[in-house]
Amino acid sequence: MQFKILAFFIISLSLLLTGCDSKKEEKEIVKEVQTKFTLKAQDQSSLTIEKKEEKVLIPELKGKAVLLNFWATWCPPCRAEIPHLNNLRKKYEGQLEIVGLNLGKKDGTLLTDQELNRFIEEYEISYLITNTQDNFKIADQIGSVKSIPTLFLIDPEGNIAQRYVGVVPEEMMEVDIENALGK
Structure with a gap:
């Protein structure tokens, strides 16, 4: 009987010391987030936008202030601001x-090039327009765009100088642009 008790004790002790660990093996999952995008504008030029830490870098526009405009053709305030952006x-x-980073139709699909070109011509847009799925990724990377229009004023060094949500008076943007340009 002592043998059985001793055997039970040894088996119990060995199970206790070598038993299953309730902790799941934690594997570090590193999800690579895209931070650099090459976009094709409607005028067929290419534009690289990279989010690097707190900066937004656009090598093709280096040394200039940039207004990134997240918008859509179906949005009345977006259409209303076009003449002001042309003036600026x-x-x-x-x-x-x-x-202008077009965020597509209400159903989430992109406009065809023909639809977008007609819109650009009708509204006499004089600035670059991109029409790609990457526009949505850039919107998330730069500032979690939840409503449109949303604009980001980037100074010549790549810092986000100002964020605008909704239609903003042209005069207000002028003051911020002057500051971003160091005037």
């Missing part, structure tokens, strides 16, 4: 570029 681009020619 003209006023700050050579110092400011505007890039």
Whole structure:
């Protein structure tokens, strides 16, 4: 009987010391997040936008302030701001570029090139427009765009100088552009 008790004790002790660990093996899952995008604009030019830490870098527009405009053709406030953006681009020619990142139709699909070109012509848009699925990824990377229009003013060093949600008076943007340009 002592043998059985001793055997039971040894088996119990060995199970206790070598039993299953309730902790699941934690594997570190590193999800690579895309931070660099090459976009094709409607004028067939290419544009690289990279989110690097707190900066937004656009090598093709280096040394200029940039207004990134997240918008859609179906959005009335987005359409209303087009003349103001055209005015700002003209006023700050050579110092400011505007890039419109189209966020597609209400159903989430992108416009065809023909649809977008007709819209650009009808509204006489004088700045770059991109129409790609990457626009949605950029919107998430730069600032979690939840409503449109949303604009980001990027200074010549790549810092986000200002964020605008909704239609903003042209005069207000002028003050911020002047500050971003160091004037």
